[in-house]
Amino acid sequence: MEISPAVADIRPTPWTGRFDGDGEQHRRWWQVVTPYTPCAESPGASEAGPRPAVVVGFRSDEGVRRNKGRTGAAAAPVAIRQALAPLAFHLDRDVFDAGDVVVEDGSLEAGQERAGRVISALLDAGKLTVLLGGGHETAFASYLGVAGSEAMRSGKRLGVLNLDAHFDLRDEPVPSSGTPFLQMARAEAAASRELKYAVVGISEPNNTRALFDTAHRLGVKYLLDEDCSAEAVREFVGRFLDTVDVLYLTIDLDVLPASVAPGVSAPAAYGVPLPVISAVCRQLAASGKLLHVDVAELNPGFDIDSRTAKVAARLVNTLLG
Numbered sequence: 248m249e250i251s252p253a254v255a256d257i258r259p260t261p262w263t264g265r266f267d268g269d270g271e272q273h274r275r276w277w278q279v280v281t282p283y284t285p286c287a288e289s290p291g292a293s294e295a296g297p298r299p300a301v302v303v304g305f306r307s308d309e310g311v312r313r314n315k316g317r318t319g320a321a322a323a324p325v326a327i328r329q330a331l332a333p334l335a336f337h338l339d340r341d342v343f344d345a346g347d348v349v350v351e352d353g354s355l356e357a358g359q360e361r362a363g364r365v366i367s368a369l370l371d372a373g374k375l376t377v378l379l380g381g382g383h384e385t386a387f388a389s390y391l392g393v394a395g396s397e398a399m400r401s402g403k404r405l406g407v408l409n410l411d412a413h414f415d416l417r418d419e420p421v422p423s424s425g426t427p428f429l430q431m432a433r434a435e436a437a438a439s440r441e442l443k444y445a446v447v448g449i450s451e452p453n454n455t456r457a458l459f460d461t462a463h464r465l466g467v468k469y470l471l472d473e474d475c476s477a478e479a480v481r482e483f484v485g486r487f488l489d490t491v492d493v494l495y496l497t498i499d500l501d502v503l504p505a506s507v508a509p510g511v512s513a514p515a516a517y518g519v520p521l522p523v524i525s526a527v528c529r530q531l532a533a534s535g536k537l538l539h540v541d542v543a544e545l546n547p548g549f550d551i552d553s554r555t556a557k558v559a560a561r562l563v564n565t566l567l568g
């Protein structure tokens with residue numbers, strides 16, 4: 248089968264970090280990640296071990312701007328890579344960087360489509376894809392990529408799990424960071440499917456009655472932030488996993504308490520504790536159902552000591568482990 252090239256708008260730049268030596272025992276992420284070159288690979292090359300992971304950036308502020316939030320998320324892919332680069336590398340898989348898709352002012356939809364095509368091509372080449380947003384409009388780019396992949400064409404049941412204080416089911420005239428999951432629900436309905444959408448960490452005071460009504464109408468499964476004990480979340484995620492063949496995980500960093508993740512557009516007064524979110528990542532990594540991951544809403548301009556970027560990097564590291 249012909250694999251179309253996965254080419255982002257900006258080629259990856261070399262990763263750098265602390266150097267302790269060339270040996271495997273000294274390895275850090277920056278020493279392992281290499282630029283992704285689709286032409287050099289054959290589709291079946293990775294069948295022996297865990298799927299190689301490919302990181303792609305989605306430099307977008309446009310969704311948060313349209314949603315009247317604090318812009319700055321376009322700088323997040325660079326910040327997350329910088330936080331990942333010096334981490335010790337304990338993973339059992341190859342990791343590549345395919346560069347970034349850049350959303351120019353006003354052209355969100357075109358950027359989402361470009362990113363979607365990159366993700367679809369990588370998924371069809373057998374990769375575990377990691378899209379670094381961007382505001383949560385990143386999620387619709389992810390969805391386009393997943394929906395356009397062979398996994399979906401072959402009839403696999405997709406689940407979308409969102410770790411987020413917000414439903415992001417807004418019904419607006421234009422797409423934004425507040426609308427991606429309603430867009431997905433509509434796209435799935437147009438394809439004669441039903442969106443299986445679950446959210447962990449919903450903050451009741453930060454979602455209107457209208458948003459809860461939309462969630463109930465669409466059959467969305469959710470756990471409120473105040474109900475997110477480790478055990479409750481483990482059961483909730485386990486039940487959701489049982490109903491799907493493949494999972495797309497999206498992490499909106501504002502699911503975490505503001506003290507842990509201050510660098511976001513809408514910091515959470517309550518938030519789900521990091522150990523609980525980390526446990527979800529371990530549970531998903533162990534499930535074997537993870538198809539695609541994205542991390543959204545990091546805003547480096549509001550971060551403190553790169554705290555939020557480091558949490559994002561740590562969760563990505565956990566998910567690939």
Ligand SMILES: N=CN[C@@H](CCC(=O)O)C(=O)O
Nearest residue numbers: 314316383413415424425513
């Ligand atoms: N990505 C979306 N986020 C939230 C933002 C809420 C807020 O700014 O307070 C939403 O639209 O609901």
Ligand SMILES: [Mn+2]
Nearest residue numbers: 383411415499
């Ligand atoms: Mn969100």
Ligand SMILES: [Mn+2]
Nearest residue numbers: 412413499501
């Ligand atoms: Mn949110």
